[in-house]
Amino acid sequence: MFSALGRWLGLDENALTGGEVLGINMRNALIQKYNPRHAIERARDKVAAKRALEAAGISCTGTVAVLEDNQQVANFKPSRDMPDAWAIKPARGSQGDGILLAVRREGNTWFKGSGAPLPEDMVMHHIQKVVDGGFSGDSAAEDAALIEPLIIADPALSRIVPEGLPDLRVISLHHTPLMAMVRLPTIESDGKANLHQRAIGAGIDMETGCITRAVVKGVPITHHPDTGVNLIGFEIPGWKRVLELASRCGPAVGLGYCGADIVLDVNDGPLVIEVNAHPGIEIQNICQAGLKARIAATGEDFR
Template identity: 40%
Template sequence: MSDAALDRGWRALLRRRTALVGINRRNLDFIHEHNERRYYPLADDKLLAKEALTAAGVRVPRTLAVCGRLADVPDAIERLGGFDEFVVKPARGSGGGGILVAAGRAGAGRWRSAAGGEIGTAELRRHLAEIVFGAYALWGGLGDRALIEERIEPHESLRELWPHGLPDIRVITLEGEPRIAMLRVPTSRSGGRANLHQGGVGVAVDLASGRMSRAVLAGAPIERHPDSGRPLVGVVVPSWAAVIDLARRAARAVPLGYLGVDLVLDRSASPLVLELNVRPGLEIQNVHGRGLAEFLGEEEA
């Protein structure tokens, strides 16, 4: 091998290494550099985020009820008696903690859980109380609000990947522009949740075309869903241009320059924004097999 070829190889390796972003660099160079701390609650609190997104005309799931104190719980449970499906979330939760999904009726005062089993009225009351007391809050100990939303039925093409959960799309934006994206697909191991650290599959999606290019489960590349056997590479996400457009509009709805926008596609292939994240995780680098700074245009010299 010639000296020139060796030099090119070393330079390519150096570029890949400097493009990798660790937690400290993410916090200093991206989160703190592009976001003012006083605006963090607009992403940390799902209810505040929904207010900002709704005001900007960004489509979000319908809110069925909100519990901000224990006195609100009985009314919320009575209201939910009229719904077969719903999702309970802590407003200031993170990483999928505290989310409860009712996927259908299981009898009077009972619902089927998306994770298996059943949810009774007593369990629902207890879960809402735990949220209000702050059991799942990002910072803990300060109390929280329980947000209860409609359950979104995913588009058929995504439901076919694994029908027991809701696949979502994470788009990381910088100064209002989408830079990198991945699809997160639930598995039996993840209990119907799309979070990668709970056993979901991460799928790299090309920002320009919406084509799935690489899939990773627990740090290892795969080509098919571990449960359904459906292909995860070479497939195009429906309505991709609309997904990217909505992610851009969501990012510009709040004064946060570095942001993770989580979206879903409903049955009609129309995108909705589930939530915003001011501290998007770094797993997206492993999913793409490339450093985050390469996509953000901020590689170290």
């Protein structure tokens, strides 16, 4: 199953077939060992992480603007400075809090995917709330608003989901991708690729890039509940490029163990949107495989 990946990584392919599960304590030990505090802080800040990734030549989502203080906000005018479709993200947000998306524009009014209008004053109010730290998720008094062009999903993926943007999570140790899943939005998840909101988590074969198993809140499924598309066996477009990007993210940000979040753009292919310094272990349940054996195959000593 992992022979091609093993050869690509220079690993023992037989050692990658084990099913030992990585527990939370062992995961925390890996983070403590390989993820220094300054790198964790860099990863938590989407702006700082993006700058580090781009400096390393890693393809990321585009940037319209970064607003880091009230003076920059005062000089910003959405009707002049923003495209027809965009995403506003808090630099230090988490769990999708504070993300605002517009899919089209009419005059000085944008519209959400639901059709709800976003007039210019509402957009500015949201930007100000982001910069004031309203979505930072920690004790930071201030934040930065990262404004990006709206990603349009690769057609092969967009036909699977009713709305929203699917994304990939790839867990890596140093330069070695170990496990991956794709998160697929549903109507019930409100078009968001958030597993806690009942998006689909689908495990991916690391050699072929094909979906092997899909679940919603721990319940196995074979077809997308909204579109009816068969998920099992679906091949992720540009899979080798996805692995190549994921293998470079941790070192670029200064992390030894991380999760890279990647989207597939219709024009630009795989793009990194975020790097997570504390990737969760639920991916093992989704893939029905253990991370411990795959990590051990890289030479990591768990003693």
